[in-house]
Amino acid sequence: MVFLEVEMAWNVVILPEQLDANGLLLHKAIILRLMDDIANRKASKEHGYYVAVTTLNSIGEGKVRELSGDVLFPVTFSCITQKPAKGEILVGTVDKILKQGVFLKSGPISSIFLSEKMMRDYKYVGGENPMFLNDKHAKLEKDTMVRFKVLGLKWLESDREFQILATLAGDFLGSL
Amino acid sequence: MAEKGGNGSPLPRGKAAAALKQGSLKGNNSSTMEESTHIEIDSSDSELEGFVEEKVPTSLNANEKSSAEQKSGKKKVSFGSLKSSGKASFDIPTAKGNLGKGGKGFNVGKASGKGNIPEATPIKPLVTEAELKLELELPKGARLLMDCEAAEVLQEIQGHMTVLSDDPKIKMPEPFSKALQYAKINAHYTNVQSVRQVLETLKQNGVTDGEICMIGNIDPETLDEVYALIPSLKTNKHKNEGAIADVLASLANFRTSN
Numbered sequence: 001m002v003f004l005e006v007e008m009a010w011n012v013v014i015l016p017e018q019l020d021a022n023g024l025l026l027h028k029a030i031i032l033r034l035m036d037d038i039a040n041r042k043a044s045k046e047h048g049y050y051v052a053v054t055t056l057n058s059i060g061e062g063k064v065r066e067l068s069g070d071v072l073f074p075v076t077f078s079c080i081t082q083k084p085a086k087g088e089i090l091v092g093t094v095d096k097i098l099k100q101g102v103f104l105k106s107g108p109i110s111s112i113f114l115s116e117k118m119m120r121d122y123k124y125v126g127g128e129n130p131m132f133l134n135d136k137h138a139k140l141e142k143d144t145m146v147r148f149k150v151l152g153l154k155w156l157e158s159d160r161e162f163q164i165l166a167t168l169a170g171d172f173l174g175s176l
Numbered sequence: 177m178a179e180k181g182g183n184g185s186p187l188p189r190g191k192a193a194a195a196l197k198q199g200s201l202k203g204n205n206s207s208t209m210e211e212s213t214h215i216e217i218d219s220s221d222s223e224l225e226g227f228v229e230e231k232v233p234t235s236l237n238a239n240e241k242s243s244a245e246q247k248s249g250k251k252k253v254s255f256g257s258l259k260s261s262g263k264a265s266f267d268i269p270t271a272k273g274n275l276g277k278g279g280k281g282f283n284v285g286k287a288s289g290k291g292n293i294p295e296a297t298p299i300k301p302l303v304t305e306a307e308l309k310l311e312l313e314l315p316k317g318a319r320l321l322m323d324c325e326a327a328e329v330l331q332e333i334q335g336h337m338t339v340l341s342d343d344p345k346i347k348m349p350e351p352f353s354k355a356l357q358y359a360k361i362n363a364h365y366t367n368v369q370s371v372r373q374v375l376e377t378l379k380q381n382g383v384t385d386g387e388i389c390m391i392g393n394i395d396p397e398t399l400d401e402v403y404a405l406i407p408s409l410k411t412n413k414h415k416n417e418g419a420i421a422d423v424l425a426s427l428a429n430f431r432t433s434n
Contacts, residue, residue: 002389003326003359007317032345039349046315049351051326052333080326081318082355085386087310089394089405091362107358108351147394149308149405167308171404172396 001084001107006047007057009076010034014062016069030073031056038079043162045155048083049108082107084162086150091176092166094144097130102140104148104166111163114148118167122174138175145176309408312386320385322375322392324368327359364395365430374426381416383409395431396424 018029035053043049060074084090092106101119104112116124122132122140131141140146148166155162168174314320321329334356340346365371375388383391387406396402399421403410409420 001358002312002386002393003321003323003355004314004318005321006315006319036345036347039347042350047318049355050349051352051355052330052348054329054333080321080329080355082326082351082358085310085312087308088312088390108354151308170308172401173405 001048001082001090001109002088003051004048004081004083005054005078006081007076007078008047009074010037012037012073012075013065014071014073016071019071027059030059030075034075034077042160043108044160045157047081048162049081051080051082051108053077053079084109084150084153084164086153088150089147089173090150090166091145091147094140094142094146097132097140097142099124099126099130102132102146104146106164109162109164111161112148112166113164114146114166114168118151118165118169120168122168134174140175147173147176149173310386310390310406320389322368322372322389323359324363324365324371324392327356327363328368330356330359362393362395364432365392365427366432367430371427371430374423374430378416378419378423381419382412383416383420391420391423395427397428399424 012030012033014026014029014033018026020026020029031053034056038050038053041050055078057076057078062071062073064071090106092104092112094102095105095110096103099116101113101115101117104114106112116122116132119132119134119140121134122138123134125131125133129141131139133139146168148168149170150164151167152165153162154164312320330352333352337346337348371392375392378388378391379385387409390406391402394401394405396405399417402420402424403413409416
């Protein structure tokens with residue numbers, strides 16, 4: 001999951017009661033509202049997960065909305081996002097182990113599935129602490145760190161998050 | 177061949193059309209290779225089999241194919257019949273009779289399209305996995321950050337947050353803490369600016385931003401590791417091998433002890 005620093009444009013709506021003759025307070029209101037908007041948006045297909053707003057670059061001229069009296073300010077700002085890409089190498093921790101494969105977590109992404117078929121020589125070992133073992137006795141059990149490759153990904157609009165399919169096919173992949 | 181083809185018929189036709197490509201490509205000899213495209217078209221000419229084309233409209237394909245057929249004609253056909261047979265026989269009883277000629281191609285075309293698939297499918301995933309390329313789509317106005325760079329910025333922000341968090345109105349995005357944690361775990365270097373500087377030198381050797389970023393993130397120790405994990409670098413191996421080796425040596429100096 002690469003981190004991106006993205007410059008974005010956004011419209012911030014400020015309620016009439018937050019309008020203040022003092023420029024600084026207005027500025028603060030805009031920043032707070034922007035951070036709030038971004039936090040609520042959580043992620044987008046284009047940018048990935050919104051991690052933090054770093055700078056507010058410009059504030060345009062406010063436009064009053066006639067019905068509500070709100071003022072709409074077009075702003076540009078930079079923010080840091082984290083976006084998964086197909087084919088990249090990621091590190092995750094094992095979250096759940098099933099016979100069919102394991103679920104991993106990595107950064108903000110909580111649903112990464114590594115199918116048993118994609119694990120090359122790892123074999124399922126059941127029992128109280130189920131795990132996957134390979135010939136070299138490398139283990140995949142809960143909380144193991146795994147380096148994997150992104151085989152495919154999917155953006156879920158309704159949940160506003162990505163799902164990833166992982167693979168261990170390739171050298172230098174597997175438990176760390 | 178025809179007979180085989182006939183036997184083949186029971187093969188499932190249904191599976192993913194996409195898979196076809198590989199099967200067909202491999203299957204057919206040089207002739208197919210010429211036109212990397214292949215299509216599953218029921219209607220048109222015969223030997224389409226070889227060609228894998230998903231995008232091209234059928235009419236075009238037909239033409240291409242027909243010409244192609246003429247050139248490569250028989251070889252392909254036979255091949256196609258082997259694999260594709262399932263359909264061909266299925267759809268058209270005459271297929272066998274046709275074998276020798278372009279005529280069969282007709283069936284073949286279809287057949288290959290569908291018939292190949294079942295065989296091809298197991299192969300394809302394996303191949304693509306190993307060669308899975310990095311497909312990075314950067315949104316407009318975006319700049320790539322390596323994990324260690326991101327860790328630096330995010331840690332600074334977190335430093336501010338300890339002061340600011342008294343104000344309940346300030347809200348951080350939910351992924352912030354997880355992203356920070358991720359970046360910290362994956363930040364392997366102490367001196368971020370130098371790492372960036374060292375890696376930037378790779379640009380002269382045709383290494384893309386995405387690949388540079390990956391090298392910075394995976395903290396490779398050997399050349400083999402770099403090429404195994406970032407297969408796209410292999411295409412220019414002769415050009416970038418020396419430079420990458422130098423970079424790895426310099427990066428080792430900045431590595432954190434953990």
